[in-house]
Amino acid sequence: MSAVLRAAWLIARKDFTIEARSREIIATATFFAVACVLVFGFSLVTEGRAPEGVAAGVLWIGIAFSGTLSLGRLFERERAHDTLRTLLLAPIERPAVYLGKLLGVIMLMSAVGALLLPFTGFLFDQAVIRSFPGLAAVILLGITGYAAVGTLFAAMLGRSRSRDVLLPVLLYPMTVPVLIAGVRATSALLEPAGSDWETARLWIGVLVAFDAVFLTLALWTFEAVMEE
Amino acid sequence: MSRRYGRVRALADVSFTCGGGEALALVGPNGAGKSTLLNLLSTLARPTAGDILYDGRRPAAWGPALRGRFGVLGHDVSLYPELSARENLIFFGRLFAAPDLESRVAGALAAAGLERRADAPVGTFSRGMRQRLAIERALLHGPDILLFDEPFTGLDESASESLVARLAAARDAGACIVFSSHDFEHAERVATRVAMIDSGRLSWLEGTGPLRERYRSAR
């Protein structure tokens, strides 16, 4: 077990080093997320005001869309010089490779989320600071669920034709529960009258269960899916 | 064993053994099934029918430790262009649990002739430099089953010579080598046996004499 975690950490740290050097994914994904938020802002705002309660939805659209971009690029790096196959040849249980890549995806998506949350709060005048710990937990749980499915799909699509289109086509319907739960929990926490913790807890429960089930399922199927 | 991809049969009833101290060269036209065979041998792909036994045991009985015995060089170099040569070797060395990594990395950099460029990103290297580094990466953890896909591609004459020497040394030290090549002149100096793969079928190229001639007459 510790060998698996050590290998996963090694792979995640390698991704971190590469990203710290090029900053390519973080820069493009963040800008893309900001552009998403703006596009939705333009389409929703009338007479200078956004309708009530759209901020949470816009935030999660930004996270989900930029997440697909990050996933695609992070696995393109492994595919470009055939390095993913070498990772799979390491003498450790293969799910370690999945875990390592998952950690990298979560780190990247969290970094984008950390920038996007204050930005959305600022544009839509939301009480982000008041409910920050709750929001951070919801976003991290949502990102984990999204990345748990996304990492497996992006990894397996690596040897597929038309992988760029197929990733969002497969990923968005599959992560509908994450998006609904994330949006609902976020807007419950952002209630102008004060955070509605009762509702938020209900949705956090959905997120935790989703993360647990799909993480287990992905770890269990990873080796079989990756074998050609 | 056989392997099919959907409706295409990549390998048909291929059967052979390769013992320690043997080097098996695979020759044949592009798309004939050489890479598929190497993928199957490295357990990245699973045969549609049949089995591959390593010292008489199936991969499932071996577990992940089996992969530590493989030294695999694919058709691409499998190096991260953003990382330096040294960083690449250290990363893969740790992942493959190579013992006394520091001295091995130093030795590998020397063998690849990259000591002076060790800390430059691999993305700035020429094709030949990358290929030399990739070979060292594949050998770093001391594997005894070498599966090399076109290892001579991109190498100049002196690098090819040194690869021949390295492979011959590994072979004589008891490793089993299976490699594909279009480079008959270098391949025949490593190989103890030569197999031709055409349309997924394997046949042996027997006899002596220059490999190029044997290949021509067999086709």
Place this chain on the structure above:
Amino acid sequence: MKMMMNLALLAAALMFAAAPWMIMRAPQEATMGLIQKIFYFHVPAAFVMFITAFVSGIAGGVYLFRRSARADRISAAAGELVVIFGAIVLLTGPIWARKAWGVWWQWDARLTITLVMWLIFVAFLLLRKYGGPGSETLSSAVALFGMANVPFVYWSVNIWRTVHPSTNVVPSLQPGMREAFWFCVVAYLLLYAAFLAARVKLEEQRGALDELHFEIGAD
């Protein structure tokens, strides 16, 4: 197998022929009138859709771990039928909704979950069609994940919105309606069994044809 398939198809055809008569004889529902009768098509199709989604998911799981060609054929065939029966559900639903709720579409729990499941299996078919070689493995994982997703979509959408007539409509059906309803459910199930068997058979024969192609060496 073939006998069973024809029998199921024949029975389903007869039952579908008789269904309008059964449905006509069932009493008119007080508030909804004629439009309520769509229920005899809508609900059985929804039953079958979820059954076939589970069949596809389980067969996908079996294929993933056992690599049996038969499991893959069943998973593919059942996945296609999710899209077919889902289309029936998604087309008949709005017709009823227009009358009952005054709008074509409501973001209601059961409507949304049907739409999401339908999209997952459309994605499954897209992957099989455009994914290239090796898509069988990937699509079986998608079917398995899609199946595992049912409770989550249901759960989340259920807390989110519920305006759909709840499932306890079925046990509380009036006599007359009840017989007609279960008659239609059985007819749909038989139709489903016949379709599934026919589709699996088609794939089997396609496989056999490929085999023959290999044997005579015409690729």
